[in-house]
Amino acid sequence: MPGFATGGGPTAAEGSESPGSVEPPGSGRTGAAVRSEDLPGSGDTAGPESLPTGQPVKFYQVGSFAVGNRLLDPSQRTVQSDALRTNALDSGHRACQGCGEALGARYALDAAMRATGGSMVAVNATGCLEVFSTPYPESSWQIPWLHSLFGNTPAVATGVAAALRVKGRPEVRVVGQAGDGGTVDIGFGCLSGMFERNDDVLFICYDNEAYMNTGVQRSAATPPAARTATTEAVGDEPGNPFGQGKNLPVLAMAHDIPYVATATVADLHDLEQKVERAMAIRGARYLHLFVPCPLGWGAAPHDTIRLARLAKETGLFPVFEAEHGVVTAVSQIRHQVPVEEYLRPQGRYRHLFDPADPDGPPARPETIRRIQEIADRNIARYGLVGPGAPGRPAGPAGPAEPAGPGAVGPSDRSHGAGEAR
Amino acid sequence: MEEPFAITLDPGSSRANRTGSWRVERPVYVDRLPPCNDACPAGENIQRWLYAAEDGSYEAAWRSLVEGNPLPAVMGRICYHPCETACNRAQLDETVGIHGLERFLGDQAIEHGWELAAPPADSGRQVLVVGSGPAGLSAAYHLRRAGHQVTIRESAEKPGGMLRYGIPAYRLPRHVLDAEIDRLVATGITLECGHPVADLAGDMASEGWDAVFVAVGAQRGRGITIPAGDSARILDAVSLLHGVEDQEPPLLGRRVAVYGGGNTALDAARTARRLGATDAVVVYRRTRDQMPAHESEVEDALTEGVRMQWLSTIAHVDQGSLLLERMVVDGDGFPQPTGEFEELGADTVVLALGQESDLSLIEGVPGVEIADGVVRVGADLMTGRPGLFAGGDMVDPSAADRPAEERTATVAIGHGKRAARTIGDWLEGRRPEPVRRHEIATFDHLNTWYYSDAPATMQPTLDVARRQSTFDEVVGGLDESSALFEARRCLSCGNCFECDNCFGVCPDNAVVKLGEGLRYRFDYDYCKGCGICVEECPCGAIVMEPEEI
Amino acid sequence: MFQVRIHGRGGQGVVTAAELLSVAAFFDGRWSQAFPSFGSERTGAPVVGFCRISDGEIRTREPVSAPDALIIQDATLLHQVDLFSGLRDEGFVLLNTSRPVEELGLGALTGPRRDGPGVRVLTLPATELAIAHTGRPTPNAVLLGGFAAAGGVVSLDAVAGAIEQRFAGPVARANIAAATEAFRSVSARCKECDHAPTD
């Protein structure tokens, strides 16, 4: 609202006074904030987010949950909060409204661009991201970008990396990216080869749990009970069968590559720290990024980030890091919620509820219970709630205060090894 | 390089594709009225000064604060902070400790000797303010800021009205009160203490004031007739507190019964304890829940050993004892006598049954209308006599532009502030600005996931032993780090605080960051109207509006 | 153009023999072409190698169907495969065996023909020589020594050169020694038959 500066609320009893105040806020003395980060009294007053009791707690109002924070030192803010960020994926792309993949791609690649000082090449698999970003005659990419095929992205990335090595340009880093289909299904052969050879590539899977580009067909990353065009919500067990699917993060770890991480578009600081971490490592690295798809999931475009948050907070999508096949860190659940809260807003799970009374009691409580079991297994197996997981040292990037990604073991995912026979 | 046709494209060329045309709804930034600001009778822009305090800019915060209220150190202590009652954070963990922060800023100002801004050029107008209570001081301050010449006349020897003579020192140390009044007067206000105004009409005529604001408050204890023996010792709370302030405390004896259920009753009881009463009992006709006194006051009183005698009326007072009749509350919540009696030992009975104003100075002024012991004023606080304004405890509470307020110092400050503006309007012959009320930023507008969990910090309190024996201040202040922490607990309900969420979460890079303090702008060329920015805005400062199609 | 077909079993170095022969011819300054019977045979299965030697460029790519000479590395193949198919008159057979020809029952095949001198069959205990010199039962190089003596198509020096280029020092030396002995033994016997009294 023009004229009203930040932080100035309208006033009340003196209603006729102009709301807010017009002079710019915050003298920018963020330094002052740093003066006294410690809570009075015991450190644990900061509640669930605080570090183990006794440690000083930094408190920054929105801490590191929001994208930015004027109270933080600029070096601790996210890449996305920087007005000069790359926008690797620029405006004008043809992604659907509220596309999680478009968001995830910009998040990850902008962070990688910062980490590499802008010296980066991206290789892209066929899929939504490729189609909506480069329809002739327009490209949305601000970085060197190559699309070859659906299933060969990891190999193409390997070739680019090899060329850069032989050309004596090790400072130029390579990122390969694909959707879940291009990663866990058709691209898996090449991906496994890239992992096994420990080629110097960061491969990012934008997981929206189905083949969206072709019209929402089932992939090996599609969770149980989810409706897709090839797992319709009909028959005795509507939607995708239980006990199927591929757990890529775990498969990646099985290659003993230097770095594997999962993340969602709902926790930007965590995601950016992981990308930065990945770019500091040589060899094969894998980032599995959870990106909701409003179209494919039958969700409201504005719910994209909320759903990603719920996927993590239910335990259905564990967020963790692993090095050389060993889980080193996990992002614990902050406010645990039952899976039903995650399922209900999604059209692909509509058959689990009563069409006549979508907000009423579930139509298929048994199915929801099985999905809850999967979440519970993740939570128990990886210590997603409370202590029991390897703690994560507060990375230099980002303030210590909100728990960074904590540590859990590989995920059962909704469809992962857990359910597998 | 010679690029292959169509297969190879130039970077960022998609900006030619204006995806804004897909939009059916557009996000728009709004400012909503924070519940704290909404609840503040003094009309403080609480959120604004909290924002300044969040990064440690305490002086800036204080300067913002005193735009609404010239007495932060005082009000931070005695205000019953309706702002905190309204605070959305209460639904998250605990309310933001606004009063503690207000007090902290007030004390900082006193400690560092921060001065109030010098008034602008003289307007050449002379305004008389009668009474130096919160309403009078507030009016004088705001009138002075508007450039008018202001004279305050106070009948008492010292300024402050009820702040001084009604509120015990253990709640409001006098050096604090003095410091803030001195600073206020220092802006160029003429303060005439010990100068009662007996004939206002006459003075107005003879002295040629351009306008007058009367705020003499309600200093007279309301009395009732209780059957009593000759030697029964009965006095009223107001004179008790006044006496204490004048260093002439009345003799109370060891056992004191206070009759009434308001804050003054509790002040009287707690004061009695400090004056040496071993047994101080508050006698009240109704239940605890029905007491007008504030819960915190009741708690403090109980902590200090004050006893409560609910559902009782005093039937008869004798020397050394009094007779109580038990009451019951009927279906309508009214107390009804039961005919059951009991005796209560008491050397003194202190009546705290409310106060009333001495309106003699204004009676007979042509046009001034008095009813039910209060002066009738309009929403602009002007009496029937043009140029004569009144506010504070002496006016009809319904004068406020909201449902009947209780009579508090904060309300009085608000009256003073409003009076100053309406007097200004009247002097300049301006039409009052229409009141613009923004939609209130209720809790459901917020996305609280983004706020770090952080319960409130407690202010230290004096140990009970000392509270029973001295008039030392009971509640301590926040230290600097607690204050900073507390300020940062503000959710900035309804108003952008530049968290960059909208800038970050837009899948189409359609939010333009305008730089610190300048907030953001939507780039409608590319915004597809997904609404993620609205959903993810922590403070509810964005709304979706339908596009005209 | 002189065409040779080499028969043996997988693992006996048939292909190597063809290669060595072609290299030897190359060293002698002639054109030559060696190629295996392209198969996926495993150890023990019958294998065939071919070698053409000529004074000019060799263009044809077809297998040798009418050889001027046969080198048979494994006598056990005699009755399994049609070893002698297409063998030209005046052609000769170099057979790896320690038994005399008479015992091999090849009369029908090689007996004197009315219209020609008939096929010469030369035997050579190549495996024994190989074991004696190299310690390994690989007869191929040894047989080439014998072939040099029998046909005069390539020189012993060229064969030695080919072996030297193909194998490492000691192995090469041992094989060359074996090949040389084979060369002497075969030349000796050829002289015998040349000077055989004809009555």
Add this chain to the structure above:
Amino acid sequence: MLRQIEGSRAVAETVALCRPEVVCAYPISPQTHIIEAVGVLVRTGALAPCEFINVESEFAAMSVSIGASAAGARAYTATASQGLLFMIEAVYNAAGLGLPVVMTLANRAVGAPINIWNDHSDAMAVRDSGWIQLFAETNQEAADLHIQAFRLAESLSLPVMVAMDGFILTHAIERVDLATQEQVDRFLPPYEPRQVLDPADPVSIGAMVGPEAFEEVRYLAHLRQIEALTAIPAIASEFAAHFGRESGGLLRPYRCDGANTVVVALGSVLGTIKDTVDAMWDDGLAVGVVGITSFRPFPAAAVREALATARRVVVVEKAFSIGFGGVLSTDVAMALTGSGTPVTTVVAGLGGRPITGASLRECFEAAAADRAEPLVFLDLNRALIDHDLARSAARRRSGPTAENVLRDLGTVASGPT
């Protein structure tokens, strides 16, 4: 330098002289000896700098080459048969993106039935992929063509496939005059990419192109191949000047003057054909030969010119389009459109079946006498065919053809014996 050397080794050593920077290896007979030899040269440092990458499939081999080439490196790989078909999607992609990858194709039959021996079905399967396809007649030419292939590919930004007959050439040991490093360096300049992935000049390579421009993109690719019709002979003659020997070019006529019958063929079978033809001339039969080196682009004009005086044309090919007939023949017939010259297709040497001079001569004589069928299958074992036809006529479940035929043949597949 003259060497008596295996075809695979000759190619490997020549490729190394071309200084490829990224080489992908995935084993498949009969390509293995080539890639193994290159691997050794990289390991020993004889070829440096070079990234030798053992990939997990042919699909990856071509994909890695695509990435390497797009990033500005000279990329090389080799494959055959099933391998080529497994990478076919990437083969098309490399051409579509205009990446100058060079690949050796050790021609081999395509199953089923699985067959490791030589024919040209694999090359024909990617005929329309947009790659330039050069066929080698001898190992000398195979080696020389690789030097020219890199030069050609990089000057046109098109991938080039050098086809050499599996086993027949790859495993044949014969005389080859190997080039020296100095010679190659003088002939082949460093790779100057037409487009490259470079942070200093970011572009998006591999856009999605819709109906509005796809045809134009394809037409431009066609024009590039037409350019190659000029570039190939130019580079060949430059090669001759540098190296002192003839190699490559579009096609090579042999004794066509005065020949009423002209035989057209690809690859190593030309040697056998030339011997056969020489013998026929000795016997007064005037038969000429036209060896096609550049199958794609197809030098229609040059072919038409070479066959101008022929009264009939016999096309010998090691592949055919099942359900129709010759593949090369079709192109030759198109080139001859309007001339009225009859074209006989001789399908020969499928799956490694030896092509003998005797059979060829018989067939050429028939053609010369206008007795030849339009489509001939050389040395077809009629008895086997009839037997299997009878069998399948008799019983619905007649079993697998391949196994039945082998049983009838009474042999195990072990090459010509």
